[in-house]
Amino acid sequence: MDLLALRSELKRLIIEALDLRGRTEADIDDDAPLFGDGLKLDSLDALQLAVALEERYGLEVPEGEEGRRIFASVSALAAFVASKR
Amino acid sequence: MLERVAITGVGMVTALGLDAATTFAALVEGTRGFRPLTLFDPRDARARIAAEVVDLDLPRVAAALPNGDISRTDALAVLAAREAFAQAGQSSRRLGVCVGGTTGGMFETEQGLLAGPLDRIDPARAARLLSHPLDLTTARVAEALGGAVRTATLCAACSSSALAIAQASAWLAEDSVDVALAGGADGLCRLTFFGFDALGALDPEPCRPFDVTRRGLGLGEGAGFLCLERESRARARGARILAWLGGAAVGAEAHHITHPEPSGKRAAELVTRVLTDAGLTPRDLDYVNAHGTGTEQNDAMEARALRTALGAETERVLVSSSKGQIGHTLGAAGALEAAVTVLALERGIAPPTAGLSTPADAGLRHVLGRGVAAPLRAALSCSFGFGGTGAVLLLQRADAPERPRAEVHRAPGPAHVVVTGLSAIAPFGVAAGASTARTALAAPPAPGGGLAVDPVAELDPERSRRFDRGAALLTSLAVRALADAHLDAPGVGLVAGTAFGSVERSVRFVLRAAERGVRRASPADFPHLVASAASGNASIYAGLQGPALGLAGGRAGAELALQVAASALRDGQAPAFLAGAAEGFDAIVADVLGPFRSGDHSVPRAEGGALLVLELANEARARGVRTAARWLGSWSIADGDAWPTPPPGRGARALVITTGLAAEHAAALARGGWGEATRRSILEQSGAHEAVSAIGLVVAAAAVLAGDADEALALNGLGQELWVTHFRREEAVA
Numbered sequence: 001m002d003l004l005a006l007r008s009e010l011k012r013l014i015i016e017a018l019d020l021r022g023r024t025e026a027d028i029d030d031d032a033p034l035f036g037d038g039l040k041l042d043s044l045d046a047l048q049l050a051v052a053l054e055e056r057y058g059l060e061v062p063e064g065e066e067g068r069r070i071f072a073s074v075s076a077l078a079a080f081v082a083s084k085r
Numbered sequence: 086m087l088e089r090v091a092i093t094g095v096g097m098v099t100a101l102g103l104d105a106a107t108t109f110a111a112l113v114e115g116t117r118g119f120r121p122l123t124l125f126d127p128r129d130a131r132a133r134i135a136a137e138v139v140d141l142d143l144p145r146v147a148a149a150l151p152n153g154d155i156s157r158t159d160a161l162a163v164l165a166a167r168e169a170f171a172q173a174g175q176s177s178r179r180l181g182v183c184v185g186g187t188t189g190g191m192f193e194t195e196q197g198l199l200a201g202p203l204d205r206i207d208p209a210r211a212a213r214l215l216s217h218p219l220d221l222t223t224a225r226v227a228e229a230l231g232g233a234v235r236t237a238t239l240c241a242a243c244s245s246s247a248l249a250i251a252q253a254s255a256w257l258a259e260d261s262v263d264v265a266l267a268g269g270a271d272g273l274c275r276l277t278f279f280g281f282d283a284l285g286a287l288d289p290e291p292c293r294p295f296d297v298t299r300r301g302l303g304l305g306e307g308a309g310f311l312c313l314e315r316e317s318r319a320r321a322r323g324a325r326i327l328a329w330l331g332g333a334a335v336g337a338e339a340h341h342i343t344h345p346e347p348s349g350k351r352a353a354e355l356v357t358r359v360l361t362d363a364g365l366t367p368r369d370l371d372y373v374n375a376h377g378t379g380t381e382q383n384d385a386m387e388a389r390a391l392r393t394a395l396g397a398e399t400e401r402v403l404v405s406s407s408k409g410q411i412g413h414t415l416g417a418a419g420a421l422e423a424a425v426t427v428l429a430l431e432r433g434i435a436p437p438t439a440g441l442s443t444p445a446d447a448g449l450r451h452v453l454g455r456g457v458a459a460p461l462r463a464a465l466s467c468s469f470g471f472g473g474t475g476a477v478l479l480l481q482r483a484d485a486p487e488r489p490r491a492e493v494h495r496a497p498g499p500a501h502v503v504v505t506g507l508s509a510i511a512p513f514g515v516a517a518g519a520s521t522a523r524t525a526l527a528a529p530p531a532p533g534g535g536l537a538v539d540p541v542a543e544l545d546p547e548r549s550r551r552f553d554r555g556a557a558l559l560t561s562l563a564v565r566a567l568a569d570a571h572l573d574a575p576g577v578g579l580v581a582g583t584a585f586g587s588v589e590r591s592v593r594f595v596l597r598a599a600e601r602g603v604r605r606a607s608p609a610d611f612p613h614l615v616a617s618a619a620s621g622n623a624s625i626y627a628g629l630q631g632p633a634l635g636l637a638g639g640r641a642g643a644e645l646a647l648q649v650a651a652s653a654l655r656d657g658q659a660p661a662f663l664a665g666a667a668e669g670f671d672a673i674v675a676d677v678l679g680p681f682r683s684g685d686h687s688v689p690r691a692e693g694g695a696l697l698v699l700e701l702a703n704e705a706r707a708r709g710v711r712t713a714a715r716w717l718g719s720w721s722i723a724d725g726d727a728w729p730t731p732p733p734g735r736g737a738r739a740l741v742i743t744t745g746l747a748a749e750h751a752a753a754l755a756r757g758g759w760g761e762a763t764r765r766s767i768l769e770q771s772g773a774h775e776a777v778s779a780i781g782l783v784v785a786a787a788a789v790l791a792g793d794a795d796e797a798l799a800l801n802g803l804g805q806e807l808w809v810t811h812f813r814r815e816e817a818v819a
Contacts, residue, residue: 018609019550019609021546021550022546023546040547042341042344043344044608047283047284047609051283051606051607054604
């Protein structure tokens with residue numbers, strides 16, 4: 001699966017797992033921050049997303065600084081998921 | 086002058102012992118109560134220990150009760166309540182029982198759920214949650230003590246039982262009871278254990294409150310109760326006074342459902358307020374029993390709050406958290422830790438914070454290792470919960486001199502309770518204000534129970550994510566009611582009846598964790614599963630900063646919420662309260678309970694709710710309110726209380742709104758002087774559910790506020806008892 005399709009899939013996963021009612025893929029910019037600004041997700045969302053990622057891709061997101069880098073944006077997340085394949 | 090509240094009995098059941106003295110001795114020794122879990126299999130949870138109560142002989146506790154089937158939580162409660170009551174040596178009295186809790190009989194429900202297939206919900210197994218609601222614990226305690234004239238079951242997550250103590254204190258001040266047994270109980274269960282673990286909030290090692298290496302909380306279980314009475318009564322009967330309940334400061338942060346507001350300024354305000362109200366300063370304080378859970382967020386916030394509030398005295402005042410030894414006992418924590426504080430004052434020993442070796446937060450004077458003997462004149466017990474509702478209780482040593490309480494500025498005029506605003510959501514429509522009555526009375530019968538408006542769609546999606554329907558309903562109602570009363574949110578409190586909480590979502594959470602593992606559980610769902618989630622979420626969304634409480638009261642939830650709110654209002658806990666009830670559609674409740682049944686009648690099950698805005702008459706008038714509906718009380722006829730005074734003379738327009746009325750009660754109503762009143766049932770338009778009486782209350786009050794009636798009764802005959810609420814019109818409140 002190419003990176004474009006993966007980013008798209010991840011956006012759908014984020015919307016579904018985090019109950020972002022009323023949001024579409026078009027609302028989520030590839031490089032926009034997910035946490036803090038941008039989508040304004042919080043640490044509860046980070047946990048929920050980590051569980052959803054493990055469920056879908058069998059991947060464990062590391063904690064701490066590395067985890068924060070991976071969750072920085074959809075692009076960063078897609079790069080991480082692709083690298084584990 | 087307001088009498089002091091004496092504490093004449095203490096009861097405790099914890100991982101450290103089955104009675105107060107045993108637990109306290111172990112606390113002083115520094116003994117830790119954490120052990121590998123035996124109650125259930127922790128599966129793949131990161132934490133595998135808890136402060137479990139040992140040697141709890143459930144059958145023996147059950148055998149001594151009229152009805153033998155009790156839950157673990159009930160048994161803990163009955164044991165601790167009996168101990169407190171026995172110590173106080175009570176004889177004949179008007180007893181009030183006020184209990185805080187979060188999980189009730191969830192453990193037993195889980196046992197049933199997990200006995201069958203995990204991949205689907207078997208309603209019959211989930212039914213136990215519905216037959217053992219949170220308020221059953223309170224009923225068991227009242228039963229064990231020989232009956233109570235007044236009861237309430239409060240849920241405010243981790244501050245539940247501290248708020249129960251504050252509420253009971255209000256009952257004594259207004260003389261609705263002579264003696265109050267106030268406290269809480271929570272047994273361990275998978276829901277809370279897996280839930281906190283899924284959040285990453287549990288420390289796999291025994292917790293370390295305030296330590297640099299703190300990593301999370303350690304769950305515990307237990308029950309704690311205080312026996313409270315007015316000073317004059319305690320002295321008259323020669324009771325031994327263990328300590329004084331010098332005051333309680335309660336409030337919410339309107340911040341976040343799990344994260345405390347980091348500066349701790351709300352918590353600091355509560356500390357300052359409880360001292361100032363009692364005519365004290367930090368110089369009079371010697372000890373603080375902190376909330377101290379061992380999580381980074383709470384401990385850092387609390388340390389900041391204490392330093393802010395105590396100022397220069399921070400260096401001198403001893404601080405400790407008991408959670409390093411008895412664990413975080415959730416709904417029981419407030420009362421258990423208040424009990425610890427009472428014993429600390431009585432014996433002049435400040436217990437330690439076990440698990441603390443290197444304090445992370447500069448400045449506090451921690452008690453390390455073992456308890457330390459010290460003269461303790463006054464102490465605080467702090468509890469801060471999910472959804473941000475906190476309570477700080479002030480306890481004073483028995484020899485404390487009586488001191489005049491701080492001057493409270495009161496507006497001139499009578500201080501009875503009035504309704505100044507309202508809102509309702511039902512199949513007949515959404516209404517706020519006077520139009521509610523007219524809309525309800527003119528509406529066609531509820532078709533399939535669907536609401537006229539979708540409460541979820543109405544709210545800002547970003548701020549209402551993961552709300553379930555009950556929370557969305559309550560939030561919509563709160564926003565509307567506040568607007569109707571032209572009230573600003575800060576300071577306003579909320580008491581909302583909820584019959585069952587989030588049944589389907591809780592069951593789903595437990596089954597998923599059991600089937601797929603705790604690592605695959607849904608962490609973001611967990612904070613929404615507590616019975617206080619709806620009131621917590623509504624208070625955060627609406628920006629309310631008075632206490633926000635869920636109240637478990639079955640079909641009389643709204644009436645009990647009014648009683649609790651009125652008592653808190655008279656006690657000065659907030660300048661106004663939103664009070665009522667809401668029930669959102671829940672698939673399991675609908676499956677198991679089916680259409681709503683009352684006697685022979687079967688009414689389609691619907692969803693909806695309503696809230697009243699309550700204020701004191703003098704304060705409402707001071708802010709310009711000209712017309713109000715006076716609340717003359719809500720009570721149950723089964724208690725043997727009289728029917729309400731009939732409307733004065735002819736010409737008074739009287740209205741009776743019913744949500745269920747049996748024939749014999751209709752006859753008694755006529756005999757009681759209400760035969761001429763216009764009588765309307767709103768059940769057909771509202772559909773039925775456990776909160777429908779709230780809608781009846783609001784329709785009755787709205788009619789009075791709109792000038793359609795001078796007097797109105799709301800009759801709720803849906804349960805075993807008949808609940809009556811009486812409103813009377815007041816203009817230019819004198």
